[in-house]
Amino acid sequence: MHTTAPATSLQHLRSAVSDRVRDSFAEVMDQHADVGPEITDLGAVATDLLDGGKRLRAAFAAAGWMAFGGPELDDRIVATGAGLELFQMAALVHDDVIDDSRTRRGRPAAHHQLAMRHDELKMMTDARRYGASSAVLLGDLLLVAAMRELDEALDALPDDERRSARRLVTDMMAGVTLGQYLDIYAQSAPWSDDPSVDLDRARRVLRAKAARYSVEQPLCLGATMAGAPPDGVESCSRIGLPIGEAFQLRDDLLGVFGDPALTGKPAGDDLREGSEQCFSPPHWSVLILPTPPSSAERLAIPTLIRSCSPEHARSSPAHKPRAPSRR
Amino acid sequence: MHTTAPATSLQHLRSAVSDRVRDSFAEVMDQHADVGPEITDLGAVATDLLDGGKRLRAAFAAAGWMAFGGPELDDRIVATGAGLELFQMAALVHDDVIDDSRTRRGRPAAHHQLAMRHDELKMMTDARRYGASSAVLLGDLLLVAAMRELDEALDALPDDERRSARRLVTDMMAGVTLGQYLDIYAQSAPWSDDPSVDLDRARRVLRAKAARYSVEQPLCLGATMAGAPPDGVESCSRIGLPIGEAFQLRDDLLGVFGDPALTGKPAGDDLREGSEQCFSPPHWSVLILPTPPSSAERLAIPTLIRSCSPEHARSSPAHKPRAPSRR
Known part of the structure; x- marks a missing residue:
């Protein structure tokens, strides 16, 4: 095995992936320019949002790729990274519609940008x-753009690698979508009488929606593309899954207590007053309680969390849990 | 060139495609069963809706394929047809959320079925x-299932045919999505001072959203898969586009005046009283007026149409146009 890339290589990769994301999406829009000038608004919103992001999934795909030569x-691998980032944006645009999130990557969320454009155009x-509605379509367009870029990336691989990699891609996309459904x-x-039922469901949300997709699957995709043997891909899976779970838990903490200037989203957005989308007590209990929480504990956890968050110190507690969001 | 398939062959194709659609979607759900039993609801809604449909796009793909041997x-070609039908369902599920349509293929629309399930589960x-929200995710899942099935269908083709066919697929999907955006x-x-501006836009909606995608692109896809030369694919395009436009105009007429028992959707659903989603006067004017309509004519056309529709004879006119829907 090769060693993983040092920090400067990672910076080069991020830069190359960001360029490719921008160019690839611009190609799609140029190719369909005959639909009319009205589509420019939709393209501008996507281009703006695509400019942000940590390129985390692209980096893990590159790590898996380089680990196997x-x-x-x-x-x-740059095009694969770009395809993963386009898919990530597709999922985020739909997530933000579903959650009616206000901001994303430090900008207004796509559906808010499009509603603002509606007002500007009177x-x-x-x-x-x-x-x-237009953000639902923008998410669809980004998903197709992701597939198109991944087509380019994978098509030049040998037959076996191409087939395995393509299957991994659609498995990943279907899994994330079903995980997001499980989340809502x-x-x-309604609460179960048995607290372990809710805890089990929260764990399945964490795994299906976020943990596998953030680290394990990009790592396995890169390894598969490089022709890793089955036990090599299996190793990537065993390494990637716990890292993905840790990443998601950390991301959730940042979502509540993080600095908005660094995270690009308001701290405590998941704990909005009056919203039913309060942060998930069963999920948090994985971190802070040795056993599944009782009903009373489950109701108390949001209050406890809110009291720790300076932005929400004076808000009253919400009573319905929300499983972790994906960034 | 070979002759096209007779009616019995078409019936066999429809049956084979329907079987493949059902099996392919079931494979996706089985593969992700570990997400949990909660996803069964989502799968059941899709399976129910996928059971309907005329398999029109699958038939045109098969016609293009057989025309070139x-x-x-x-x-x-059966798997390609199944992929196209899965994509069609993905687009319809999102369309129905956007339009808040009540029914689809004679059943409650996906988002209504899922809302009913919400009530059942208290x-x-x-x-x-x-x-x-769950219908947005169901549409995403169907889009991924479509890609997965098309992967299977196209992967065994020779390199050149596979690449051209894959590009055609993503072009088609991006074009339909942008056409739907242009529709909303x-x-x-707001009305333009120049009536020809609205007329031009309505024509672009018709072409981008429906006409190319219903006939021309499936026909070209089948031909490309069979290794048709460039001028053969070009012929398919020239034949398919006007047929697609005629199909869409006919489909719109059925949507207003058709028998709900045959069309699977209420007659005049596009003309709902009080809704801003009234059938598009500029679009209809392509059919019934020799020149672009004046402002007064544009306002009069919905009233005229409504007065012809028995279900809506006593409704007051709506004043905002709606471009044609895709079935």
Whole structure:
């Protein structure tokens, strides 16, 4: 095995992936310019949001690739990273519509940007609804753009690697989507009489929606593309899953207590007063309680968390949990 | 060139494609069963809706394939048809959320089915919002399932055919999505002082959202897969586009005046009283007026149409156009 790339290589990778993300999405928009000048608004919102992001998934894909002898900054792994980042943006745009999130990557969320554009153009119909509808379509467009970029990236691989990698990509995308569905189900489902039922569901949300997709699957994808043997891919999976869980837990903490100037989203956005989308007590209990919490404890945890968050010190507690968000 | 398949062959194709659609989606759900039993609800809604449909796009893909020597009922063209039908369902689920349509293929639309399930499970949170959010995710899942099935279908083709076909698929998906965006833009945009501006936009909606995607692109995809030369694919395009436009105009007429028992959707759903989603006068004027309509004519056309529709004879006219819907 090769060693992983040092910090400067990572910076070069991020820069190459960011360039490719921008160029790839611009190609899609240029190719469909005959639909009309009206699509420029949609493209501008995506281009703005795509400019942010840590390129985390691209970096893990490159780590898996290089661990099995893939050459650094190879076009195929840069394009794969760009495809993963386009997919990430697709998922975030839909997540933000679903959660009605205000900001993303330090900017107004896509559906808010589109609703603002509706107002600027003095359009008829309802601005909020227009924003949400066009953001659903923007997410779809980004998902197709991701597939298109991954087509380019994987097509030049040998047959076996290409087939395995493509299957990994669609498995990952389906898994994240089902994990996000489980998340909104968990937010809506009534409490079970048995606390371990809620705890189990929160753990499944964490794993399906975030942990596998943030680290394990990009790592395995890069390794597969480089022709890693089955036990090599299996090792990537065993290494990646716990790192992904740790990443997601840390990301959730930053979402509540982090510095908005660094995270790009308001601290405690998950704890909005009056919202039913309060941070998930069962999920937090994985961190802070030795056993599944009792019903009373579950109700107390949001209050406890809110009292620790300076922005929400004077807010009253919400009573419905919310599982962790993906960034 | 070979002759196109007779009616019995078409029936066999429809049946084979329907089986493949059902099996392919079931494979995706089985593969992700570890996400948890909660995803069963989402799968059941999709399976129900996927059971309907005319398999129109699958039939045009098979026509293009057989026209250039592809063997009848070949696995690759059946899987391609199934992929197109899964994509069609993905687009319809999102369309129905955007338009808040009540029914689809004779059943409640996906977001209504999911909201009903919310009530059955006595869930917390808002049922309508839960229905819309989970239908956004169901559309995403169907889009990924479509890509997965098309991967299978195209992967065994020779390199050149595979690359051209894959590019055609992502071009088609991006084009439909941008056409749908142009549609909601057209519904929201204020009238132009120049009637030809609105007419031009309505024509672009018709072409981008529906006409190319219903006939031309499936036909070209089948031809490309069979190794048709560039001028053969170009012929498919020239034949397919006007047929697609005619199909869409006919489909719109059925949407207003058709028999709900045959169309699977209420007659005049596009003309709902009090809704801003009234059928597009500029679009209709392509059919019934020799020149672009004046402002007064544009306002009069919805009234005229409504007065012809028995279900809406007593409704007052709505004043905002709606471009044609895709079925």
